[in-house]
Amino acid sequence: xxxxxxxxxxxxxxxxxxxxxxxxxxxxxxxxxxxxxxxxxxxxxxxxxxxxxxxxxxxxxxxxxxxxxxxxxxxxxxxxxxxxxxxxxxxxxxxxxxxxxxxxxxxxxxxxxxxxxxxxxxxxxxxxxxxxxxxxxxxxxxxxxxxxxxxxxxxxxxxxxxxxxxxxxxxxxxxxxxxxxxxxxxxxxxxxxxxxxxxxxxxxxxxxxxxxxxxxxxxxxxxxxxxxxxxxxxxxxxxxxxxxxxxxxxxxxxxxxxxxxxxxxxxxxxxxxxxxxxxxxxxxxxxxxxxxxxxxxxxxxxxxxxxxxxxxxxxxxxxxxxxxxxxxxxxxxxxxxxxxxxxxxxxxxxxxxxxxxxxxxxxxxxxxxxxxxxxxxxxxxxxxxxxxx
Numbered sequence: 001x002x003x004x005x006x007x008x009x010x011x012x013x014x015x016x017x018x019x020x021x022x023x024x025x026x027x028x029x030x031x032x033x034x035x036x037x038x039x040x041x042x043x044x045x046x047x048x049x050x051x052x053x054x055x056x057x058x059x060x061x062x063x064x065x066x067x068x069x070x071x072x073x074x075x076x077x078x079x080x081x082x083x084x085x086x087x088x089x090x091x092x093x094x095x096x097x098x099x100x101x102x103x104x105x106x107x108x109x110x111x112x113x114x115x116x117x118x119x120x121x122x123x124x125x126x127x128x129x130x131x132x133x134x135x136x137x138x139x140x141x142x143x144x145x146x147x148x149x150x151x152x153x154x155x156x157x158x159x160x161x162x163x164x165x166x167x168x169x170x171x172x173x174x175x176x177x178x179x180x181x182x183x184x185x186x187x188x189x190x191x192x193x194x195x196x197x198x199x200x201x202x203x204x205x206x207x208x209x210x211x212x213x214x215x216x217x218x219x220x221x222x223x224x225x226x227x228x229x230x231x232x233x234x235x236x237x238x239x240x241x242x243x244x245x246x247x248x249x250x251x252x253x254x255x256x257x258x259x260x261x262x263x264x265x266x267x268x269x270x271x272x273x274x275x276x277x278x279x280x281x282x283x284x285x286x287x288x289x290x291x292x293x294x295x296x297x298x299x300x301x302x303x304x305x306x307x308x309x310x311x312x313x314x315x316x317x318x319x320x321x322x323x324x325x326x327x328x329x330x331x332x333x334x335x336x337x338x339x340x341x342x343x344x345x346x347x348x349x350x351x352x353x354x355x356x357x358x359x360x361x362x363x364x365x366x367x368x369x370x371x372x373x374x375x376x377x378x379x380x381x382x383x384x385x386x387x388x389x
Contacts, residue, residue, distance in 0.1 A: 007021070010079060039085075066178045098122075112148035129156065131325075133163070137175070146377045201314070205385075219292075225287065235279060269382060271283060327362040
């Protein structure tokens with residue numbers, strides 16, 4: 001059996017004290033079982049000084065991987081400027097932490113494949129889950145990460161997130177991942193998990209599932225995550241005409257994608273409206289020529305119900321589960337305006353003290369979805385994803 005333990009610290013000054021605070025929050029080392037491993041999500045300021053990370057992980061009695069995010073929550077604390085630790089611990093489970101070499105632009109089959117091949121030589125067991133912490137880059141995307149893991153692993157479920165710090169791809173943007181104390185801008189870090197009774201279930205809450213769209217268009221030219229034209233109109237002029245002068249609300253672009261065997265709708269977030277001066281729109285994931293392209297306003301009145309709905313469904317269908325790992329797209333948090341903790345508070349109201357859980361904001365989400373009774377790995381945007389066990 002696998003249990004999870006969660007803690008948050010805001011101590012940016014003393015990494016040893018921060019580690020002590022985290023260990024106290026998880027209940028002390030006496031709560032750790034025979035095998036333990038952890039992952040950290042943290043505000044970018046915690047990685048401004050690499051010595052902080054090195055000093056912090058030295059105080060932890062287990063290996064950790066991690067990445068930069070703009071917000072975290074556990075059942076005790078919410079914060080947008082903190083460092084969150086989630087620990088998986090078990091007497092019977094096998095855990096292993098691994099990382100890829102820095103990714104090349106585009107597809108990353110070789111980097112992920114080579115790493116996974118080496119990981120299997122070290123890992124004791126047959127992986128039942130890949131918990132992946134991935135970089136957000138302008139030259140790679142979540143769909144390419146999913147394809148690479150699928151090819152390497154034979155479709156082992158992949159659950160995880162992309163880094164994000166709120167500043168996109170600026171030169172000063174520290175969209176890091178880290179492997180214990182080794183920091184990288186371009187490496188995927190991941191944990192392999194196996195246990196005899198480990199049977200995780202996955203859920204995706206997205207505003208697209210029940211959203212009423214106000215405008216409908218068609219993608220007429222695209223290349224991966226780059227949209228070149230919509231309705232046979234260059235993206236730059238389409239953007240100026242339909243998106244530039246929004247009068248109210250917070251605007252997100254949602255693209256209808258129907259997965260085989262389902263009516264699932266999921267969205268794509270626009271990362272740039274003029275990628276490298278080309279006039280093309282860069283999105284967080286890949287798009288399909290001929291796909292319907294929807295534009296509407298996204299507000300907390302839509303986001304919060306989607307969180308409530310999917311979380312309620314997850315706990316209802318898994319009455320014996322008590323561990324939840326969750327990631328929520330940072331754009332969802334942006335819609336909350338002055339109620340930045342409302343989604344976190346909604347989760348706490350539903351789960352109370354009965355569950356061990358953590359929620360971290362993400363720059364994109366990797367989560368399997370059920371298609372014809374089988375989990376299929378999918379990359380998402382604007383979603384709230386859950387792994388429950």
